[in-house]
Amino acid sequence: MPVVFDRVSFAYHTPADQRKAKKGLVARIRERRTEVAGADSDAPQSEDPRATGQERTRPAWGVSAHDEWALRDVSFTLADGEFLGLAGHTGSGKSTLIQHMNGLLSPTEGRVTVDGRDLADKAAARDCRGFVGVVFQYPERQLFAETVLDDVAFGPKNLGLSDAEARERAEEALRSVDLRPEDIGGKSPFALSGGMQRRAALAGVIAMHPRVLVLDEPAAGLDPQAREELLRLIARLHASGMSVLMASHNMDDLARLCDRVMVLNRGRILMEGPPAVVFSQGDRLRAIGLDAPFAQNMAVRLRSRGLSVSDRLHSIQSLADELADLHRQAQRHESARSGEGAGDTAHA
Numbered sequence: 001m002p003v004v005f006d007r008v009s010f011a012y013h014t015p016a017d018q019r020k021a022k023k024g025l026v027a028r029i030r031e032r033r034t035e036v037a038g039a040d041s042d043a044p045q046s047e048d049p050r051a052t053g054q055e056r057t058r059p060a061w062g063v064s065a066h067d068e069w070a071l072r073d074v075s076f077t078l079a080d081g082e083f084l085g086l087a088g089h090t091g092s093g094k095s096t097l098i099q100h101m102n103g104l105l106s107p108t109e110g111r112v113t114v115d116g117r118d119l120a121d122k123a124a125a126r127d128c129r130g131f132v133g134v135v136f137q138y139p140e141r142q143l144f145a146e147t148v149l150d151d152v153a154f155g156p157k158n159l160g161l162s163d164a165e166a167r168e169r170a171e172e173a174l175r176s177v178d179l180r181p182e183d184i185g186g187k188s189p190f191a192l193s194g195g196m197q198r199r200a201a202l203a204g205v206i207a208m209h210p211r212v213l214v215l216d217e218p219a220a221g222l223d224p225q226a227r228e229e230l231l232r233l234i235a236r237l238h239a240s241g242m243s244v245l246m247a248s249h250n251m252d253d254l255a256r257l258c259d260r261v262m263v264l265n266r267g268r269i270l271m272e273g274p275p276a277v278v279f280s281q282g283d284r285l286r287a288i289g290l291d292a293p294f295a296q297n298m299a300v301r302l303r304s305r306g307l308s309v310s311d312r313l314h315s316i317q318s319l320a321d322e323l324a325d326l327h328r329q330a331q332r333h334e335s336a337r338s339g340e341g342a343g344d345t346a347h348a
């Protein structure tokens, strides 16, 4: 069930939105300016700016900072079984992209297909919600039912399953996130710890039996132990056959878990490839305000202090290997020098 983005661009405020938002003088002035900008767009200088290499950050009808493209010309495929990471500075478009994965948002230009079906088709978008499970940021804020079991069974019931079937799915989903339905199923979701609430919310998505799991900053705000548990869980769900798209601010998590990483910058794909390739380019990441993985930062610091480690490291393992090599070299050098020293003494 591949998910394909084909030259997707998206702006939150289209001219239609602006008309809807027509309230008071400011809106009327903006609308007038939009018309003027629209008239200008017939002028030769406002032809497709991509052709002249002078791409604007705003759509042709955009007049203010609020009209900027949140996504611009985004094309990629999430292949079956793949674990794709999504990195990018605040406001780069990660959450906007994620909401296109199951048709919650529709492209202003371009298209998104799931298993070949265009999500612009309402029936396709509805069907795809059964296969593409989206876990939004802080999903525990959407827990609402009186008991954990009712909350997790809510989705399956909406799929039309009987109470007994929905309950069975909910129990299975809770176990898959390491929560025991017999212990916590009857409790209020709000009685659980933060980490457990997050996992219960994830169970609500898993109970729908998605084949594609989409996660927006799944570990944000959790304590170190809860985040480790959650990330291990996500790796396990991926190993069980789900394709995963995960947005994260944590480059180390992405470097560790993903098959491939995409870096968004101001709505565009800036870099894309295996973590070893993307994360070894610390300078490019830092240039757009992103942090590089720990190993990459450490390598840069060590180089600045005169150690000749590679500046293209991205994993703790590769850093450890290089340091071990350096250590061996230093030992050889040292023993050669002390050998020479011993020789000098003998001569004297």
Ligand SMILES: Nc1ncnc2c1ncn2[C@@H]1O[C@H](COP(=O)(O)OP(=O)(O)OP(=O)(O)O)[C@@H](O)[C@H]1O
Pocket (backbone or CB within 6 Å): 012, 013, 070, 088, 089, 090, 091, 092, 093, 094, 095, 096, 097
């Ligand atoms: N509901 C909205 N209405 C208008 N503009 C929005 C809305 N949501 C996001 N934007 C704008 O769209 C752009 C992309 O935002 P988005 O939330 O997708 O980024 P993000 O990469 O998820 O950021 P973060 O890392 O902070 O979660 C930003 O310029 C943001 O201000």
Ligand SMILES: [Mg+2]
Pocket (backbone or CB within 6 Å): 094, 095, 096, 216
């Ligand atoms: Mg976001």
